[in-house]
Amino acid sequence: MKKIVFTFPLIIIIIFLFHQKAIPQNFTRVNDIIALEKKLVEHSQSIQTIVSDFIQEKHLAFIDEVIISNGKFWLKDETSIRWEYYKPFSHVIVIHDEEFKTRDDKGRISSFNVNSNPVFKEVNNLIISSARGDLVADKNFDVVAYESSDRYLLKLTPKIKEIKQVINETKIYFDKADLFVVSVVMVESDDDYTVINFKNRKFNVPVQDDIFILN
Amino acid sequence: MYRYKTIFLYLISLLLINACSPVTSYNKIAHPGELDAFPKSVMGSNFDRLLYKADIRILDNYYTGLFFIKNDSIDNRIHIVALSEFGLSFLDMEYHDGEIKINNIQSFLDRRSLKKDIQQNFKLLFINLKDYNSKQVYKKPGEEIIALKVRNTFSRYYYFCDEAGEGNIYSIVQRRPFKRNKKIFLKYNDVPFPKKIVFSNNNIRFRMELDLLEVN
Numbered sequence: 290m291k292k293i294v295f296t297f298p299l300i301i302i303i304i305f306l307f308h309q310k311a312i313p314q315n316f317t318r319v320n321d322i323i324a325l326e327k328k329l330v331e332h333s334q335s336i337q338t339i340v341s342d343f344i345q346e347k348h349l350a351f352i353d354e355v356i357i358s359n360g361k362f363w364l365k366d367e368t369s370i371r372w373e374y375y376k377p378f379s380h381v382i383v384i385h386d387e388e389f390k391t392r393d394d395k396g397r398i399s400s401f402n403v404n405s406n407p408v409f410k411e412v413n414n415l416i417i418s419s420a421r422g423d424l425v426a427d428k429n430f431d432v433v434a435y436e437s438s439d440r441y442l443l444k445l446t447p448k449i450k451e452i453k454q455v456i457n458e459t460k461i462y463f464d465k466a467d468l469f470v471v472s473v474v475m476v477e478s479d480d481d482y483t484v485i486n487f488k489n490r491k492f493n494v495p496v497q498d499d500i501f502i503l504n
Numbered sequence: 505m506y507r508y509k510t511i512f513l514y515l516i517s518l519l520l521i522n523a524c525s526p527v528t529s530y531n532k533i534a535h536p537g538e539l540d541a542f543p544k545s546v547m548g549s550n551f552d553r554l555l556y557k558a559d560i561r562i563l564d565n566y567y568t569g570l571f572f573i574k575n576d577s578i579d580n581r582i583h584i585v586a587l588s589e590f591g592l593s594f595l596d597m598e599y600h601d602g603e604i605k606i607n608n609i610q611s612f613l614d615r616r617s618l619k620k621d622i623q624q625n626f627k628l629l630f631i632n633l634k635d636y637n638s639k640q641v642y643k644k645p646g647e648e649i650i651a652l653k654v655r656n657t658f659s660r661y662y663y664f665c666d667e668a669g670e671g672n673i674y675s676i677v678q679r680r681p682f683k684r685n686k687k688i689f690l691k692y693n694d695v696p697f698p699k700k701i702v703f704s705n706n707n708i709r710f711r712m713e714l715d716l717l718e719v720n
Contacts, residue, residue: 349585
């Protein structure tokens with residue numbers, strides 16, 4: 290009996306501590322996740338184009354290094370994407386009509402089916418789903434939503450093996466003011482993760498179709 | 505009659521093997537002191553970190569990204585991490601004590617022959633050439649090109665070094681019985697590390713090009 294009296298509160302404390310750790314600082318859990326999804330989807334329907342700068346930080350914990358990349362991102366009609374990297378080397382990646390094209394710093398263009406690069410495909414699906422706002426209903430992930438004074442946070446834990454092999458968890462931060470993604474954090478292991486921060490975001494600005502065509 | 509046929513076949517095989525050798529037009533140098541002309545290893549260890557841009561083709565699939573090489577001099581290890589465009593690592597290896605160990609590899613690369621090839625490629629870049637037991641040095645007549653032939657189980661490796669070109673190793677060829685040669689090409693530009701490294705293995709339809717972006 291003594292043992293139970295001692296063990297039970299200890300378990301409660303441990304559960305409480307783990308629960309606290311799971312909730313990001315300054316965030317509280319959103320209980321009505323369906324309402325949030327509706328809000329995100331409704332808002333995304335009013336967005337035809339997005340143009341944004343981005344800064345990407347790769348944190349490699351075991352060697353204590355951060356690798357920084359930056360560039361510009363274009364999205365049009367949820368199906369056409371252009372990632373243009375300026376640093377550490379200039380190259381362009383375009384997804385248009387299910388085709389994946391790259392142009393390297395020497396102007397060489399390569400064209401492939403988007404399904405040929407599984408890692409790339411998964412990350413792009415995440416970005417497109419974020420733009421559409423339909424991540425909550427995505428059957429590939431367990432989704433938990435949080436909010437702070439100025440951000441929504443969706444924590445996505447992959448359910449399927451193929452995605453789990455690539456990413457343990459994805460955190461997507463939405464700006465409450467414009468309901469679009471400000472930051473994507475892809476966690477591979479506890480201390481090994483990638484952060485993509487979107488800056489200078491512009492919505493519904495004219496984007497010519499030819500920027501998605503590499504010749 | 506059967507005996508003569510067998511001897512004849514052996515002789516033809518030997519002739520063919522010799523004809524395919526990458527050093528057929530080279531003269532063997534008896535004096536092993538020529539080995540001093542070679543660098544200690546292709547990459548050396550005089551760096552903190554190297555960043556390479558990577559273009560990889562495996563069968564009909566294409567991948568791009570970065571190769572990050574970190575020299576941990578305290579731990580006496582070299583960490584090699586390959587990252588996709590979005591920073592996700594698809595290959596994580598370390599070189600220690602003359603061997604490459606793979607810590608993590610994504611499923612699209614996780615094929616026995618491919619893993620073995622990648623491990624071998626990086627081992628050839630980092631291994632101290634003096635650590636090979638069996639070494640023979642060849643020189644091309646009239647040119648300042650010397651070749652080092654080393655053996656490792658069933659394979660023979662040839663390191664080609666241009667004495668005129670600051671003594672850098674510009675090519676490594678692997679010869680295996682009944683298989684096509686596997687090659688690594690290296691180009692230099694001012695820095696003591698290869699500016700470009702090209703791994704190609706037609707047996708498994710694998711080609712990887714690394715272009716140096718940063719040295720620290």
